[in-house]
Amino acid sequence: MAASTAAGKQRIPKVAKVKNKAPAEVQITAEQLLREAKERELELLPPPPQQKITDEEELNDYKLRKRKTFEDNIRKNRTVISNWIKYAQWEESLKEIQRARSIYERALDVDYRNITLWLKYAEMEMKNRQVNHARNIWDRAITTLPRVNQFWYKYTYMEEMLGNMAGARQVFERWMEWQPEEQAWHSYINFELRYKEVDRARTIYERYILWTGLRGALFLGAALPWGCGLDGTCGH
Numbered sequence: 001m002a003a004s005t006a007a008g009k010q011r012i013p014k015v016a017k018v019k020n021k022a023p024a025e026v027q028i029t030a031e032q033l034l035r036e037a038k039e040r041e042l043e044l045l046p047p048p049p050q051q052k053i054t055d056e057e058e059l060n061d062y063k064l065r066k067r068k069t070f071e072d073n074i075r076k077n078r079t080v081i082s083n084w085i086k087y088a089q090w091e092e093s094l095k096e097i098q099r100a101r102s103i104y105e106r107a108l109d110v111d112y113r114n115i116t117l118w119l120k121y122a123e124m125e126m127k128n129r130q131v132n133h134a135r136n137i138w139d140r141a142i143t144t145l146p147r148v149n150q151f152w153y154k155y156t157y158m159e160e161m162l163g164n165m166a167g168a169r170q171v172f173e174r175w176m177e178w179q180p181e182e183q184a185w186h187s188y189i190n191f192e193l194r195y196k197e198v199d200r201a202r203t204i205y206e207r208y209i210l211w212t213g214l215r216g217a218l219f220l221g222a223a224l225p226w227g228c229g230l231d232g233t234c235g236h
Contacts, residue, residue, distance in 0.1 A: 084106070085117065156171045
């Protein structure tokens with residue numbers, strides 16, 4: 001009897017009343033909750049220990065895994081050129097220049113209009129002193145995208161740094177055939193003046209005047225070094 005009385009006196013827990021039954025202004029989906037949980041999990045995970053490669057077999061296994069990762073990223077989205085460049089640069093860091101070339105070539109098949117791709121490709125060859133390969137890439141670049149002035153500037157600069165003045169002049173001549181902007185002509189004239197080729201500089205100047213008329217005369221007249229006249233003569 002006492003037990004039943006005690007049981008009767010037990011309080012039944014109250015159910016909380018929801019005062020506002022309207023939907024929340026910002027709805028959180030199950031996908032968002034899972035994503036946030038995953039992000040918190042990643043934040044708490046310690047970084048993986050650095051792998052120490054002790055023999056050639058381990059090195060080959062490492063290369064195989066890295067290449068698979070790069071290839072998987074490319075397969076997911078072939079048009080992300082940065083993935084191709086990272087892949088090629090990684091191969092270059094291993095001195096696998098031929099593999100890097102193959103990756104750049106595959107990337108050009110995907111997007112041959114990507115300026116950065118051509119630049120990185122040619123720069124790799126120059127950095128590794130592969131002059132003929134670099135020439136080949138610059139030549140292809142200016143043939144494929146002749147209106148990209150950056151290619152011409154870098155190509156002529158490379159030849160000049162190599163001491164190949166005839167080669168640089170030949171590239172400049174090909175460039176002028178496209179009737180580029182004034183600054184390109186100015187660069188060509190300055191190239192000749194650096195090596196005291198005043199007659200050549202004068203000829204280039206005259207060609208530019210014929211093409212542009214007075215506008216070209218005014219521009220190049222302002223751009224020529226002190227002591228050079230509008231007729232292309234320099235000195236007293």
